[in-house]
Amino acid sequence: MATRRTRYSDVPRTQAPGESLLPTRTPVREKEPRQVEFPLDRAFTFVESGPVLLISTHHHGKSNLMTVSCHASMGFEPTIGICLGPWNFSYAALVETGECVVAVPTADLLPRVVDIGNCSGRTMDKFLEFGLTPLPSRKVKAPLVAECLYNLECRVTNRALADSHNFFVLQGVKAWRHPAPADARTFHAVGDGTFIVDGEVIDLRHRMVKWQDCI
Numbered sequence: 229m230a231t232r233r234t235r236y237s238d239v240p241r242t243q244a245p246g247e248s249l250l251p252t253r254t255p256v257r258e259k260e261p262r263q264v265e266f267p268l269d270r271a272f273t274f275v276e277s278g279p280v281l282l283i284s285t286h287h288h289g290k291s292n293l294m295t296v297s298c299h300a301s302m303g304f305e306p307t308i309g310i311c312l313g314p315w316n317f318s319y320a321a322l323v324e325t326g327e328c329v330v331a332v333p334t335a336d337l338l339p340r341v342v343d344i345g346n347c348s349g350r351t352m353d354k355f356l357e358f359g360l361t362p363l364p365s366r367k368v369k370a371p372l373v374a375e376c377l378y379n380l381e382c383r384v385t386n387r388a389l390a391d392s393h394n395f396f397v398l399q400g401v402k403a404w405r406h407p408a409p410a411d412a413r414t415f416h417a418v419g420d421g422t423f424i425v426d427g428e429v430i431d432l433r434h435r436m437v438k439w440q441d442c443i
């Protein structure tokens with residue numbers, strides 16, 4: 229017997245307590261659709277708002293940090309894709325060691341994270357300069373960043389798009405979280421020097437009827 233797929237209309241949509249943030253009225257439509265042209269070379273800003281990351285590396289006895297906002301979640305293993313260009317000092321470390329730590333900084337670190345992305349480890353020790361604490365990792369040589377909300381020890385598993393797109397696929401091999409962060413909000417780069425700090429958390433787990441194993 230053929231099984232019937234669940235349709236969106238089958239999913240119960242009762243209003244839960246505290247669900248007031250969902251729109252309850254249909255917005256008034258403008259007579260003309262309001263869309264204006266947008267420069268294609270700035271269109272990456274539509275989707276670049278994942279959390280800004282710090283990438284920690286260790287190469288030739290030196291630990292380093294860089295800021296990365298161009299990245300993609302590629303699988304639950306976890307697999308993460310990052311764009312990291314050869315103009316960065318960190319590039320040689322990533323290519324030659326095949327390892328790094330992906331650290332997720334919190335909103336209180338935002339000015340420092342921006343500054344870390346505006347200078348180079350070629351000429352300084354960024355952990356020292358920016359008052360961040362390197363902690364030993366378990367499976368890679370690159371250090372964890374103690375002040376960050378999360379740290380993910382990673383190995384590079386695919387460089388097929390490294391030459392054409394500076395794109396590296398990372399496989400997480402060991403994950404950590406800060407036990408008591410002062411501020412658990414992460415932040416997102418729009419791509420033009422402005423940033424969005426996490427806002428209200430809206431818990432819609434009761435609507436995730438098809439994805440219970442993700443909860």
Ligand SMILES: Cc1cc2nc3c(=O)[nH]c(=O)nc-3n(C[C@H](O)[C@H](O)[C@H](O)COP(=O)(O)O)c2cc1C
Pocket residue numbers: 280292293294295296297298299311312313315316317318319341342343344345346347348349350417
């Ligand atoms: C907010 C922000 C986001 C950035 N995102 C990226 C990125 O996604 N990929 C990249 O290659 N460089 C990115 N950079 C630039 C590097 O962080 C920057 O070149 C850094 O100085 C490299 O440090 P290093 O030379 O010590 O490796 C970003 C910088 C900032 C400030």
